[in-house]
Amino acid sequence: MSIQQKCKTIMMFWGCMIPTVEPYVEKATRYSLEKLDVKIIEMYEATCCPDPEISRTMGIDLWRTLAGRNISIANMSKNNICTICNGCFDTLTKVDSELREDPRLSENVNNVLKRYGMEYDGSSRIYHMIELLHDTVGVDKLKSVIDRDLSGLKCAPQYGCRILREKSDLKVKFDRLITLIGGEIIHTKTERLCCGVPAMYSNPDFALHQRAEVKLEDIREAGADCIVLFCPACAERFERAEMALTTEDNEFNISVLNYLELLALCLGALPEEIGTHLHRVPVDQVVGRILKAK
Amino acid sequence: MKKKLPSPVPPPFQAAITNLINQGQIQSLLDFWIDERAGLGLPDRPPSAYSSEKVVQQAQEIIKELGFDKRIKFDWREKRLRT
Amino acid sequence: MSKVNPTQEVIVFDPEKCTGCTYCMIACTFKHHQSTDFERSFIRIIDDPESPKVRFIAIHCAHCDDPYCLASCPVEAIVKDVESGLVKFNTNRCIGCMACQIACPISNPRFDRERRVMLKCDFCDGDPQCVKFCTTGALQKMMREEARKEFPKRLGGE
Ligand code: SF4
Ligand code: SF4
Numbered sequence: 001m002s003i004q005q006k007c008k009t010i011m012m013f014w015g016c017m018i019p020t021v022e023p024y025v026e027k028a029t030r031y032s033l034e035k036l037d038v039k040i041i042e043m044y045e046a047t048c049c050p051d052p053e054i055s056r057t058m059g060i061d062l063w064r065t066l067a068g069r070n071i072s073i074a075n076m077s078k079n080n081i082c083t084i085c086n087g088c089f090d091t092l093t094k095v096d097s098e099l100r101e102d103p104r105l106s107e108n109v110n111n112v113l114k115r116y117g118m119e120y121d122g123s124s125r126i127y128h129m130i131e132l133l134h135d136t137v138g139v140d141k142l143k144s145v146i147d148r149d150l151s152g153l154k155c156a157p158q159y160g161c162r163i164l165r166e167k168s169d170l171k172v173k174f175d176r177l178i179t180l181i182g183g184e185i186i187h188t189k190t191e192r193l194c195c196g197v198p199a200m201y202s203n204p205d206f207a208l209h210q211r212a213e214v215k216l217e218d219i220r221e222a223g224a225d226c227i228v229l230f231c232p233a234c235a236e237r238f239e240r241a242e243m244a245l246t247t248e249d250n251e252f253n254i255s256v257l258n259y260l261e262l263l264a265l266c267l268g269a270l271p272e273e274i275g276t277h278l279h280r281v282p283v284d285q286v287v288g289r290i291l292k293a294k
Numbered sequence: 295m296k297k298k299l300p301s302p303v304p305p306p307f308q309a310a311i312t313n314l315i316n317q318g319q320i321q322s323l324l325d326f327w328i329d330e331r332a333g334l335g336l337p338d339r340p341p342s343a344y345s346s347e348k349v350v351q352q353a354q355e356i357i358k359e360l361g362f363d364k365r366i367k368f369d370w371r372e373k374r375l376r377t
Numbered sequence: 378m379s380k381v382n383p384t385q386e387v388i389v390f391d392p393e394k395c396t397g398c399t400y401c402m403i404a405c406t407f408k409h410h411q412s413t414d415f416e417r418s419f420i421r422i423i424d425d426p427e428s429p430k431v432r433f434i435a436i437h438c439a440h441c442d443d444p445y446c447l448a449s450c451p452v453e454a455i456v457k458d459v460e461s462g463l464v465k466f467n468t469n470r471c472i473g474c475m476a477c478q479i480a481c482p483i484s485n486p487r488f489d490r491e492r493r494v495m496l497k498c499d500f501c502d503g504d505p506q507c508v509k510f511c512t513t514g515a516l517q518k519m520m521r522e523e524a525r526k527e528f529p530k531r532l533g534g535e
Contacts, residue, residue: 016321019340023327027334046342047318047353053400054310055320057407057510058303062362066353090512112356161396166514193431194398198512201306202403202413211397214431275334304413 008136009039010127011079013070015088016048017232024275025232028264029084029129031274035145035267036137043081045073049091052162053198056091061108067095068109069116074124084129084260086162086231092126128163129230129260134173142180146266149182151293153286156186156224158215158238160231161194177259178228181266182293190218195234196241212241216252226255226286228262239280255283265290301367301375308375311366316373318343318353385462385521388420388498388505389528390435394515397422397433401507401516408506409496417489419498420507420516435516437507438485438498440464446497449480454495461503462521468494 010033018025033040047066048055056063071092074081083089099106100122109120127135133142155178163170178185196211216238219227229235235256242252256279264274271277271287303311310320317323323344332338339345343353357363367376402418410417420437440457444464447455454470455477457463466477466486471494477486478495486497498505508516519527 014340014342016319019331019336019342019344020319020321020323020327023331023334023336026331026340027336030336042341044341044346045349045352047349048314048320048343050314051310051320052512053403053510054307055314057404058307058311058366059360059362061360062357065356065360069356112359116352161398161512164394164396164513166394189429190431192396194396194512198398198400198403199415201310202304203399203415206399275330278330302411304407304411306413 008037009041009079010082010132010136011041011043011074011077011124013043013046013049013081013083013088013092015083015085015232016051017236018084021236022232022258024278025084025235025258025260028258028261028269028274031264031269032260032267036133036141038132038137041077041079043070043073046070049083049085049088051087052091052094053087054201063091064095064098064105065109065112067091068099068106068120069113069118071096071099071122071124071126072113072118072120075121076118078123080125080127082127082129082132084230084258085233086128086160087233089126089128090162090165096122096124096126128170130163130170130173130177133177133263139176139180142177146181146263147268148266148290148293150262150266150290151182152184153182153289154186154223154225155183155228156188156219156222156226157191158195158227158229158231158234159191160229160234161198162231164192174230174259181262183228183262186219186222186224188215188218188222188224190215195237197233197237200237207237208241208244212237213245216241216245216254219254220252224254225289226257226283228257228259230259232258242281253281255279255286256281257283257286262290298376299367300377303366303375312368312374315354315357315363315368316350318350382460382462383520383522384460386500386503386518387440387462387521387524388437388500388508389517389519389524390437391515391517391531392425392432392434394513395422395433395435396513396515397424397431398512400510400512401435404506404510405498408501409499410491417487419485419487419496436483436485438464439483440498440500445480445482446477446486449476451476461500463500464497465499466495466497468492468496471495 196207200207238256314320328338343349402415405418425432425434454467486495489496
């Protein structure tokens, strides 16, 4: 089998949060994809996606043009894009479909891009990491390469608003990915509830108490060992909220792990190698349990 | 003298928008994380606008071409939104 | 039920999809007040007190066929546009008496302290920001006729 056939290639759109505040997720992703024979192509020219809330609200043309520019990098190099962050996924897929459907919009974007020798042509597919793992790598391959599994670790999935979009089957695939590596899914009353990110900048108390706290209490009550997610923004929100809410007699120490960290551990990574010690809310107990499982 | 109006960007959104214009990314990269990235064996600056002045400049040209900077009253000399 | 112009659109909400992220409220507030204080939003997402699971109710103007607000207004500051079906408030006429808020079945018109008039959803000239920015697709624009058929189903009827 030639290398080309054996390896799949994907252009990673890392976004802003993973590389700057959760580089342990970037490391775990690089580790896992290498083990799964997926070759990463860097998008050196990428800017912010930009985010589908603040940037889009403040300047929809700029939002669309910068996103179109990011997508065009993959178009021109004939690559498909993968992103882990729900926000990046939302921006890139929304803009991609807008530009595909409305020739006037794509013409506007291309008029700006052409002076840099760039062109959006809609030829790339944009994957959420859930799809890359579930569909491209495939469930069978994943199952066959893991060294250890989660042995019934109780995982409360945090899907995140933007993948609960209409007709999205990402939720089902996410659940399947958890069970595939031996996690037990703990469904909670609040699993649909937003983590609070969209309201956080403008209404921080509401975001903390009416969203994050409600969820964290529910997850704690349901007896989950950890929260499992893909979205780095939800992760950051939960960890910050746990720190803010913890008092002497009300402690929140629910580990918040990215699925890719769990996957890397199941694929044989050592915790220090992927930087699990860099979490704000310690994840040692959960990691210790996974390492003991064989 | 004509009084210059402040930026219409609401205060809670100002940091993100200022970062987007100055760095091409809404999230800043702190020195702490540059060290930790290197410690993990990752390139110390992420492979994107975070490590390319050229990319940031290109984003800034686009911002100007679309008139976004004028609309939100960005002061290029001070590198911040007008207050 | 009166026959309406088939091109009329309304906003519909699906509680099965809403995650309570509140960005619709922020987008609305920004559009109408250049602020992010979602208390001033013309759409409100509130907890459904009757649901054991986390579930939300959206309170937003229905641009009624036969608007109570319009009927109650003493100075004819409210008009229903026959073409678009939109119920519009004329802030030039409004005296801020709040009769419309009392009359509206969902108390949708709100007194704006800064402008000292009643304000409510104006459908953002056909491109409602709440729908555009909804993170999950819970809010959608629909033809009024279609919404009429869809709604009884969602409420468990035919
Ligand atoms: S304000 Fe109330 S009564 Fe008036 S059109 Fe809207 S929903 Fe109907
Ligand atoms: S934006 Fe959509 S999902 Fe978020 S609160 Fe509003 S209706 Fe619900």
